[in-house]
Amino acid sequence: MALKHFLGLLLVAALLVAGLPAAAQSETITLVVWDNWVRDAEQEMIEILNAEFEAAHPGVTIKREVYATDDLTTILPLELAGGSGPDVTMINQGYSGMGALVKAGLLLPLNDYADQYNWWDRYALGLHSRNSFSEDGTQFGVDNVYGISNTAEVVGVYYHRAIFEERGLAIPTTLAEFEALMNALLAADVTPIVFGSLDGWPAIHEFSVLQGVYITLEELDAFMYRLPGGTFNTEANLQAATKLVEWVDAGYFSPGFAGMDYDGATFGGFLNQEGAMWITGNWMTGSIVEELGEEPVGFFAFPSDEAGVPAIVPGGVGLAYGIRATSQHPDLAAEYIDLVTGPRAAELLFERGFFPATAVDPSLLSEGTLTADMFDVWAAVSEANAVGHWLDWTAPDVAANIQELMGKVVTPEQFVTDVEADYTAR
Amino acid sequence: MGRFADALAASTAGRGRPYEHVHHAYFYILPGFIVYFVFVLIPIVNTVRYSLTEWTGFTAPQYIGLANYERLLEDGRFWNALGNNAFFVIFYTILPIMLGLFLTSLMARGNLRGMVIFRTGLFVPQVMSAVVVGIIWRWIFDYRGPLNAFLRDIGLGAAVKPWLGDFTWAPYAAGIVGSWVEYGLCMVLFIAGVQSISEELYDAAEVDGANAWHQFRHVTLPGLQQQVLVAFVVTFIAALRVFDLVFVLTRGGPGRETQVVSMLIYEEAFEYHRAGYGSAMALVMTVLIVSVSTAVFYAQSRREERENAR
Numbered sequence: 232m233a234l235k236h237f238l239g240l241l242l243v244a245a246l247l248v249a250g251l252p253a254a255a256q257s258e259t260i261t262l263v264v265w266d267n268w269v270r271d272a273e274q275e276m277i278e279i280l281n282a283e284f285e286a287a288h289p290g291v292t293i294k295r296e297v298y299a300t301d302d303l304t305t306i307l308p309l310e311l312a313g314g315s316g317p318d319v320t321m322i323n324q325g326y327s328g329m330g331a332l333v334k335a336g337l338l339l340p341l342n343d344y345a346d347q348y349n350w351w352d353r354y355a356l357g358l359h360s361r362n363s364f365s366e367d368g369t370q371f372g373v374d375n376v377y378g379i380s381n382t383a384e385v386v387g388v389y390y391h392r393a394i395f396e397e398r399g400l401a402i403p404t405t406l407a408e409f410e411a412l413m414n415a416l417l418a419a420d421v422t423p424i425v426f427g428s429l430d431g432w433p434a435i436h437e438f439s440v441l442q443g444v445y446i447t448l449e450e451l452d453a454f455m456y457r458l459p460g461g462t463f464n465t466e467a468n469l470q471a472a473t474k475l476v477e478w479v480d481a482g483y484f485s486p487g488f489a490g491m492d493y494d495g496a497t498f499g500g501f502l503n504q505e506g507a508m509w510i511t512g513n514w515m516t517g518s519i520v521e522e523l524g525e526e527p528v529g530f531f532a533f534p535s536d537e538a539g540v541p542a543i544v545p546g547g548v549g550l551a552y553g554i555r556a557t558s559q560h561p562d563l564a565a566e567y568i569d570l571v572t573g574p575r576a577a578e579l580l581f582e583r584g585f586f587p588a589t590a591v592d593p594s595l596l597s598e599g600t601l602t603a604d605m606f607d608v609w610a611a612v613s614e615a616n617a618v619g620h621w622l623d624w625t626a627p628d629v630a631a632n633i634q635e636l637m638g639k640v641v642t643p644e645q646f647v648t649d650v651e652a653d654y655t656a657r
Numbered sequence: 658m659g660r661f662a663d664a665l666a667a668s669t670a671g672r673g674r675p676y677e678h679v680h681h682a683y684f685y686i687l688p689g690f691i692v693y694f695v696f697v698l699i700p701i702v703n704t705v706r707y708s709l710t711e712w713t714g715f716t717a718p719q720y721i722g723l724a725n726y727e728r729l730l731e732d733g734r735f736w737n738a739l740g741n742n743a744f745f746v747i748f749y750t751i752l753p754i755m756l757g758l759f760l761t762s763l764m765a766r767g768n769l770r771g772m773v774i775f776r777t778g779l780f781v782p783q784v785m786s787a788v789v790v791g792i793i794w795r796w797i798f799d800y801r802g803p804l805n806a807f808l809r810d811i812g813l814g815a816a817v818k819p820w821l822g823d824f825t826w827a828p829y830a831a832g833i834v835g836s837w838v839e840y841g842l843c844m845v846l847f848i849a850g851v852q853s854i855s856e857e858l859y860d861a862a863e864v865d866g867a868n869a870w871h872q873f874r875h876v877t878l879p880g881l882q883q884q885v886l887v888a889f890v891v892t893f894i895a896a897l898r899v900f901d902l903v904f905v906l907t908r909g910g911p912g913r914e915t916q917v918v919s920m921l922i923y924e925e926a927f928e929y930h931r932a933g934y935g936s937a938m939a940l941v942m943t944v945l946i947v948s949v950s951t952a953v954f955y956a957q958s959r960r961e962e963r964e965n966a967r
Contacts, residue, residue, distance in 0.1 A: 490819020
């Protein structure tokens with residue numbers, strides 16, 4: 232009796248399933264997403280977005296996997312090539328990240344979706360070239376866009392307001408003023424710039440801000456995207472290198488900077504006021520606010536030779552969301568990307584101290600806070616079209632070269648020649 | 658093979674003719690061999706194949722003959738890194754063995770109390786993860802760290818340096834950490850070896866009027882020959898394939914002063930997606946390690962033969 236009952240039910244169920252319209256077959260869809268949101272606040276943000284997406288798409292399940300940035304360069308290609316990888320994934324930019332994937336035909340060009348959803352307006356048009364490659368993956372910065380980002384990054388100068396105020400120092404508006412400021416600090420026995428180069432990559436920022444004073448964006452773009460005429464062997468780079476060595480000799484950087492790491496000695500040293508300023512990326516804002524609050528530290532744009540015009544500084548957009556070329560659900564994937572890179576995501580990111588690439592309502596910012604300063608710097612730098620590049624995207628060994636320059640084992644002339652040789656060898 | 662067959666023959670003696678069931682032995686080694694075959698032999702053969710290709714690691718490899726090896730010959734970074742590995746041999750191999758021998762000779766005769774604790778302590782650096790060791794020493798060498806604080810305290814403020822970032826001192830600093838890791842291993846080997854040297858030899862030497870140095874030179878050292886050999890091979894291999902320790906300490910810097918070949922292999926194969934070129938580098942290192950190890954063992958067996966012939 233019970234069995235008969237059960238079989239009857241089963242039959243009804245089977246008929247129901249067979250009779251359902253095609254749309255309801257999406258019940259079985261699982262969208263696999265790989266991302267790089269590792270910190271607690273980030274996880275919270277993305278889980279909220281995922282829940283909202285699932286709520287708006289009944290029957291769709293998001294299977295989320297978290298990976299460290301390096302894994303997105305090392306593991307991601309293998310998974311994508313195996314055909315089993317994520318439908319949506321965050322991608323590291325540059326030749327060895329996105330470039331290698333495009334070259335292997337593993338990513339979907341997003342131009343049509345970008346038109347459909349108007350992703351072009353998410354942030355400055357020029358920034359989309361960071362996520363663009365030629366179809367064969369050999370030319371960076373042109374043709375197809377393969378990813379959309381939701382965070383922005385910019386290098387600037389953190390400073391202790393108290394140290395400046397006590398000595399009546401103002402935020403410098405030209406490089407000359409910046410140097411005068413550092414001399415004043417030295418005279419008062421304060422280390423001007425907290426800096427440590429043990430990890431290598433932080434040294435890129437110190438060189439880049441000076442490079443940004445002398446170089447034009449065209450020159451820098453040509454180098455970064457390896458356009459015809461792209462070279463490191465320029466007068467601007469030589470000037471920047473010479474200036475950087477002058478700064479080392481003048482004692483503007485922390486004593487023993489070669490032996491200081493980033494997360495411990497440098498970050499700790501800045502928090503403890505072992506120096507007045509710290510030239511690094513806006514990604515430290517959250518951590519600084521967590522330790523000291525919003526008021527004690529400010530952030531300003533690195534000045535150029537011309538008053539009020541910021542120098543070209545490394546910056547751009549964070550890791551980008553892309554779609555696997557062989558994904559079975561590209562439309563759904565695009566819809567997901569639209570959500571996680573859109574205004575709702577920006578709002579959630581902002582609330583958690585991150586820096587969304589899409590503009591947020593300025594009324595949310597309160598004057599005199601570090602967060603407000605950070606938005607001002609980004610606005611000033613974007614407005615001046617001075618968003619530069621991470622040199623190691625195209626010259627992966629450049630940190631070692633800058634260490635050699637700052638350690639004075641090579642001359643500025645030799646440094647420029649060395650970087651150029653490494654650049655052309657790749 | 659000879660010894661194995663002898664032993665097998667001895668064990669089967671009386672149960673039929675010797676060597677009769679020798680093929681059974683292959684079944685016993687089969688499980689181990691399968692693991693070895695799948696996880697060691699196949700990868701090695703594949704590394705040889707990939708080293709002859711241009712390969713991203715995830716797309717179809719393209720055969721390019723010996724081009725990777727030609728490129729290797731002209732790659733300054735490779736030779737620089739290999740030179741750094743050679744430099745580390747001094748700190749990973751030669752220093753620990755000398756230090757181990759010296760300390761063993763001091764302790765060889767006396768029955769030290771708490772030897773077990775001492776031995777365990779010596780072995781701890783070997784057991785600890787290299788990343789942990791690296792982080793500890795990075796802290797010690799930090800510019801504001803304990804080493805520089807100590808130097809200042811004893812009035813050697815002039816010697817204070819950013820050790821791991823200094824172009825002159827970083828290779829030595831990174832090397833010393835290697836010595837610290839490896840000398841415990843050497844000592845444990847040597848202490849065990851010394852204990853198996855017959856006391857009578859020392860007594861006889863003493864009767865002949867041998868002083869401590871003579872006893873070391875003519876009794877301890879010859880008695881430890883096997884252990885020194887093992888220590889040499891093990892630490893030599895460690896010096897040539899070091900990666901994690903140096904990576905955590907200096908990332909190969911400052912400049913390229915401490916960059917080692919393993920770091921280049923990792924970069925080439927996984928970061929720049931040139932797995933073919935990375936394979937070629939890996940293969941050269943494998944050949945280097947195998948030939949040095951073989952040469953050492955060969956020299957040793959020749960010497961044993963000579964001594965046995967005497």
